[in-house]
Amino acid sequence: MTLDPAKPNAAKVDITIPVSKVVTASAGLTGHLLRAGKDGGEADFFGPAPADAKFVSTNVVANGTSAKITGNLTLNGVTKPVILDATFSGAGANPFNKKPTIGFHGTTTIKRSEFGVTYGIPVVSDEVKLDISVAFEKTS
Template sequence: MRLVFAAALALASTAALAQAPAAAPGSKNAAAITGGTYTADPGHTLVTWTLDHLGFSPYTGIFGDVSGTLTLDPKNPSAAKVDMTIPVSKVTTASSGLTAHLLRAGKDGGKPDFFGASPADARFVSTSVQVSGQSAKVTGNLTLNGVTKPVTLDATFYGAGKAPAQMGGKENVGFHATGTIQRSQFGLGFGVPMVGDAVKLDIAAAFQK
């Protein structure tokens, strides 16, 4: 029986390996990008933010479940349009206490320290894209905490390709972007300068169609 079980297990493993793709379906080949409107993949699009904590260490949190669209024309990449919505209410950090503090209502009816209990979604809408090779400067209007300011992100093409059939078979394209905002400009200046005003953004943007 042990020999039969071992043989069956070996056959199952071989079959699984045969079905697995020989390599990752995505690559840095820009020729794999097709035109059209892509939808943000909320499970793989993350906005990571980092700021200085009292001069002792950096502190990081994440916005996930991002939604939105990206419109691309490979023959005219500078005409790309991005419209992304970030649910601030779903912010998360490594500390449940700090996450709760970020979303805490103001004391005794006063102004919240940070976002408040029911913050509005943030939104970034591009206004221009300046392409250089596989990189671009994406400028747009960021609305956060009811305030709209221009923000420029440095974006780099990460990869494109078609997902395996067992994973939906959709066309995918991804980018990595970075930028910095001053949170006090958006009415979120609690603790400045002891807690950093400059917020570094590190964005993994995944899209499908």
Template sequence: MRIAQAFLASALLTGAVVAQQAPMSAPGSKNPAAITGGSYTVDAGHTLVEWTVDHLGFTPYFGLFGNVTGTLMLDPKNPTAAKVDVTIPVAEVTTASAGLTKHLLKPAEAGKSADFFGAAPAPARFVSTRVAPNGQSAKIEGNLTLNGVTKPVTLDAAFYGAGKMPAQMGGKENVGFTATTSIRRSEFNIAYGIPMISDEVKLKITVAFQK
């Protein structure tokens, strides 16, 4: 009897240890059926806009914009009706070089334009005007306002994942996308250093929405 009891206790203890060590599965998946639709807001802590320029033909140099805010209206049964409106705080631009970051936000000299964004630049804003879905990808046309100039821009977007967060992490529904595009900064009156520093700026976007 004692042997049986000891065996049972050992089995229960082993099971408890295995249960504690069992890996948790990610709450998000690439299954679009997990999207319920409705009105979402940007998860600013997990959304980034990466910009890349060619630096003197030697290297691609990139920096980041974070703390993005905005909204998404999405109906999974009618994706063409989706609407995106996001705002990017240009003044919070980040690079790996303190000197470069300072230069990007350097005030304009008297009678001249700023080299890049200048001091206290206004946020950039992208507002969609048309969505053309293709499976789990889409072309998102819209207007980008940057440095006081508004130009049409098309994003190549792709669905990344969706699902509901665990209750202990807020329990909100999340949906995430990636997108890429490129712009010419001279069209937004930011022409410093061209062509030593490329006119073309490649943008890579990772955006999370919650509701």
């Protein structure tokens, strides 16, 4: 993330999400998300070696401690525009390494079928709410 607190609308976000490291509260579900398809067919969800997902912002509109962050989400090899509703969570020194750190919480809803993840629809919902908490440490 690139952020000038005096110019929040000029912020840039570029985040990589390691899909292959997805962990759920259920080991069985985690394994199901990342296993290959049956009999050599397509994987049910992401497969055993999925590409990382990526979000790159294209526009930020800040309003106090919240913002609408428009960007492109690439998931399962498909790129689509999404809008994140983001809220500032706090800032300060990381207690472990003392680096300046800033946190945000964001949400959006996507249709997984738009990203080629169609297993179980309509029994398993096509709409997925993404609930994201992230902390950025200053690097220079």
